[in-house]
């Protein structure tokens with residue numbers, strides 16, 4: 001074994017890893033269908049595909065969490081059996097899961113030491129573990145405090161703990177499943193620095209992301225999965241964002257849907273100097289006023305945490321308005337119960353769709369009638385009408401192209417994009433007078449994003465008043481007729497689509513008023 | 523005055539028996555701490571105690587050996603724990619319900635065996651007092667702390683031992699991780715099922731010993747349902763003690779002291795209806811739990827069966 005065979009962490013490198021003909025069936029779903037995939041030392045290989053394409057499943061098979069029904073894995077050309085995470089760890093494979101696998105109540109060092117033999121036998125050797133963590137952190141340029149509790153760490157820091165955990169176990173191949181979905185742009189840059197370092201040192205990396213510019217920026221090769229099948233593998237140098245998007249979805253994708261013409265109607269929803277508190281007890285909204293008309297989309301741009309959540313919750317009755325008024329079609333709905341407000345045909349697509357938008361352990365069909373279950377034809381005299389519910393569900397599944405094995409599948413087993421389609425289907429199919437959509441495309445793949453945006457436009461064209469809260473400036477610019485910028489619980493300005501530029505919005509989002517270009521003093 | 527002297531004696535008596543009476547609470551609640559730390563709520567403690575209680579008594583009564591009696595309680599507790607582990611880990615039963623099932627089983631079974639094998643209430647010579655040389659001669663203190671039998675000493679030694687295992691060993695780290703985030707532990711190759719089997723069986727063994735401490739060390743008799751809710755209080759003590767052995771110790775002492783006090787109240791013939799006196803520890807359980815609720819978060823995975831979602 002020559003010196004160059006070793007990684008800086010002292011582990012042997014993995015020159016090549018190949019997955020051949022991998023097939024995995026779940027009840028009603030063929031998650032992997034004879035998939036081929038390979039990765040080499042010193043490269044980042046992207047795995048691209050829509051939600052539910054089978055990316056996580058393939059990676060969980062590689063890590064030993066799922067067992068394939070068919071197929072082989074070759075490591076440096078030799079077939080290997082991976083039947084548990086212990087096997088994959090021993091082979092030098094590490095995985096950063098889409099949802100972090102950390103124990104919040106333990107320290108960083110304890111999380112790293114978990115499951116490993118200790119140099120002191122039955123007693124823990126956390127001091128030695130801490131030293132080794134600091135050593136690795138130095139080699140790979142990661143900043144980390146081994147004694148900090150995980151619950152004290154930011155998301156970016158937690159991810160570093162995950163990376164250290166894998167390196168500590170001698171990972172030569174690292175799987176990163178949507179590592180950037182939860183990071184701020186700065187944290188993404190930091191992650192990329194670490195990834196580049198690892199690749200230079202001879203690690204092999206697998207990178208999953210829906211953000212095509214990230215794929216183009218950091219990856220050497222890209223493999224596209226669609227419906228559990230490999231569509232192909234290409235060097236990223238030979239492709240573009242648009243080409244990747246089309247290839248992935250299997251058709252021409254538009255990032256900015258056609259908006260049609262504007263037919264502005266009467267005022268549907270209006271806020272008059274609304275104030276409310278935040279969860280931390282500080283002011284959440286500090287006097288917000290605006291009108292939204294039938295047939296328009298009013299976008300709310302802003303850096304997260306500037307009152308967007310409070311705005312959505314005070315309109316929908318989920319948060320107490322301390323002063324000011326909210327009117328829906330001229331009627332005062334301030335501090336009405338959420339049920340009464342929704343009854344007046346305001347629809348809400350919440351930001352936390354898994355928590356606030358649906359019940360995970362209910363079926364698709366049940367989730368689709370959550371809002372209207374007490375009405376005919378879904379129930380009568382307090383008894384559910386199962387036939388009415390079923391046909392409604394089938395209709396919506398077809399109309400909204402929800403990918404689900406059946407209407408009786410638990411919602412939690414669907415991918416993020418399909419879950420959002422259920423929420424959307426439920427909220428839109430009732431023909432609402434006004435819609436409040438909060439971060440409606442966050443975490444969704446390109447196909448689903450495009451679909452959600454088209455639906456919002458369609459509702460606007462049908463005459464609904466649409467409020468769109470989003471941190472994605474491209475989305476705001478693509479969809480909105482007017483754009484309100486929210487900063488520290490206030491509306492900085494409302495500008496029309498024609499006058500909006502990213503620069504202008506960026507300044508407003510930072511609290512700088514366009515006319516005087518000086519920061520607003522609180 | 524003579525009453526003053528009298529009350530000092532009484533005070534020492536109350537404290538000494540309080541220390542002694544904490545024994546079954548400690549064994550049972552420390553065992554429960556282990557299983558809850560790993561994410562398993564064992565509501566069957568009372569049933570495990572009753573069977574341990576009977577086994578220890580019966581074996582001691584028939585063989586004349588206290589140690590064989592203790593061993594029998596350990597074996598019965600371990601078996602109950604094994605069954606509990608199978609039902610919770612492999613069958614993924616709803617833990618609150620299956621625990622009550624185990625309680626009822628223990629209650630009925632111990633009674634049945636008692637009727638069949640003995641029929642009348644007998645007594646045995648329990649574990650003798652061990653005077654710790656030197657320490658037991660300290661006035662007051664010696665009488666209270668160092669004039670107890672081996673199972674009492676064992677219960678108090680268990681507290682630092684449990685703390686040490688939970689916080690300083692790799693096994694303890696696994697237990698804590700499995701109770702908070704079994705998916706994370708699983709992804710690092712920790713065998714979640716094995717860890718839970720271990721803690722549940724350990725809990726069963728300690729419940730068995732808790733039962734034995736009643737029948738062959740403290741009261742030295744066996745009667746139907748003689749634990750009378752003590753096992754349930756032990757479960758409550760784990761919440762009260764915030765899943766920390768020292769907290770559990772504090773809770774156990776609080777309850778045993780109140781219990782001891784009410785016994786002395788009866789002994790001294792102070793005119794309080796005995797039903798009310800007997801009720802005191804239970805009322806206290808509820809009051810204290812209400813007061814301490816949500817002070818510390820329970821292990822996140824408590825009562826949640828683990829299943830790798832494949």
Ligand SMILES: Nc1ncnc2c1ncn2[C@@H]1O[C@H](COP(=O)(O)OP(=O)(O)O)[C@@H](O)[C@H]1O
Pocket residue numbers: 026027029030031049050051052053054055056057058413414415831832
């Ligand atoms: N544990 C599971 N049980 C049943 N179906 C599953 C499970 N995990 C994934 N699936 C299904 O397999 C398909 C692929 O899912 P996944 O690999 O998570 O996709 P991706 O990561 O590409 O979004 C989806 O249709 C999903 O619903």
Ligand SMILES: [Mg+2]
Pocket residue numbers: 055056057098177
């Ligand atoms: Mg995934």
